[in-house]
Amino acid sequence: MNQATRLLLSGDEAVALAALTAGVRLGTGYPGTPSTEILEYLDQIGGRAQWAPNEKVALEVGLGSAFAGARTLVTMKHVGLNVAADVLFTAAYTDVPGGLVIVSADDPGMASSQNEQDNRHYARAAGVPMLEPADSQEAYDMTLAAFDLAERWQIPVLLRLTTRICHSKTVVATRSPAPPPAEPHFVRDIPARVMIPAYAKPAHRRLRDKLTAIAAWNEEQGPNRVYPGDRSLGIIASGVSVAHAREAAPQASLLALGLTYPLPLQRIAAFAASVERCLVIEEGDPVLVNELRAAGIAVEGKAEMYRFGELTVPRVRRVLAGDESPEPVPPRGKPPELCPGCSHRPVFEILSRLGCIVSGDIGCYTLGVLPPFQAMDTCVCMGAAIGVGLGLRHVLPEAEARRVVSVIGDSTFVHSGLTGLAEMVYNPPSTGHLVLILDNGTTAMTGRQEHPGTGRTLNHEPTGKIDFAALARAMGIPRVHEVDPMADDAAFAELISSLLAGNELALVVARRPCVLAAPHIRLYEQAAAETHANRCAAAPTE
């Protein structure tokens, strides 16, 4: 291994680099901590990467690309896979000739998420293979392995990362690029890709056969490894838990699983039989321990208290010792807050003053729930602001119903708000409703990514742009206003009050660029204007 091929990379960067090395033709996804940097880095190192409006569309685009025979990477955070699940479950039945690798970046401990769901369940529910790297080197190696697996069995592969894998930098030894894959070409295969019942019934059986074959391969050749140690204690682990367990119990024998679905059950049974006591160390739900026990393998799991939050070396030591005493609570740091000068501040001041019931959504503006505003009453998932707001309006007594406002960010609106507007026009509450789009011109929370409402692509070049006001009018919303929330406080408050008093459907686009994004946006606009001017100058005159 020579020094030139060793790099210090985050797990996200390692996945992008491996994808490029594997000849990936397209990377697509929706920004979401901790997955966002994968596509940004892929773009930076010369790959083709683009943001989709949401994860479902990203996976559909990725599936099409892979149906054409191109190696394709689709990235999202764990909750994004809920949005893309409709695609995933049936894509699993199809034959996908180009390697399709889907990154699910889970967030145990909820560093920046609304839940800590464990997406290992998705591999089992949809019936797709899952790889779980333990550090950046494995993220790199397993991304390469994922493309090979996906192509060999023509099946989408889930690469499950967690926050500590995505955002930890560790040393990676890189490999030379693979020979370039064949040019994309569409080969018609109707029974393999048109999932009507007549074709889906045999396809379901084919899927289970593929999984049986992959399990057999995993027994002999899967990316699983034994760290030999003392016979008295054996540990089975995957992902970052491998690193924690090796540090917490350096003397133990350890079986590190890389391809965690379908499991190499014979190999695991042999390992368990070779040690006196066998313990499963896993973050999140008891997925592995339950599956091993169901297969008749005698293993111990962790106490229920360790289901919650991330594992750490000290927590693994406690699990090993069977310690269920209360854990020390670390002191709380300073909570985040809306930036000084943030355009969301006046909006939440007004909503707070008017005593609104605020149906909120996911983004920076969710911080409107914290003091001094405390102006948010619900926040569940992307786009829920509109549907939840409508539900509240439908059943609350009139005086309360009139106080309900749906607040949604620009990127979140494009992600999942359009169907909410359709519902609003189709089933309008008797008191009408008010939707506020807080348009700060960027996906701010995840680090200022572009989206279809900004009119710029992932690498900040001009492209088509969705006009929210025109869209709302076209969908049949009678009262549509565009305002700068910082221009005139009193006028803005008066507008909100009057819309709440009326019985009409209303949508207000409160538009002002994010203070952090504004200087960057100015540069992108300047660059676009210069390119345009140069093109005009170069154009032949008549």
Added chain:
Amino acid sequence: MNKVTNVVIAGLGGQGVVTFSDMLAMAAFNAGHDVKQSELHGMSQRGGSVSSDVRFGPTVLSPMVPAGEADYLVVLESTQVEVNRGLLKPDGCLLTPELIPEGALRNKKSLNVAMLGALSAVLEIPEPVWLDAVHAKLAAKLHKVNDQAFALGREAGAALSRPTPSAED
């Protein structure tokens, strides 16, 4: 012998905690160590508490410094000392911004690099390796002011005492 050096860097969003961490990890990597660096993005960007772990040595396993095992705790904002003190081992070395003489920095934004300079005085990584790592993370026009900050910190750090190596190694 597998002595891992554990460093935790803490501060508030916008203070350059992650930049510090990147520079330290890069310097340790270029000095030939195995390195793991870990931090949490996301909500921390909005002015809240931020911390980052850097571990280096012959072989590093977990990317996170176990609570109570940090050899060095570097804090960029005084209010964050108590929140993070529990991460430090009993005879660990605490570096606070008071190390840097009041008004000595030409640009207050260079505090993170000055603190890196202070830490560099007690770690066995050659000075040119540190400066390369600082330069690699910053635009060329910022090199001069940060070189000055690093030198200032390195001088201040010379008086720090090193923690004793862990017994388990």
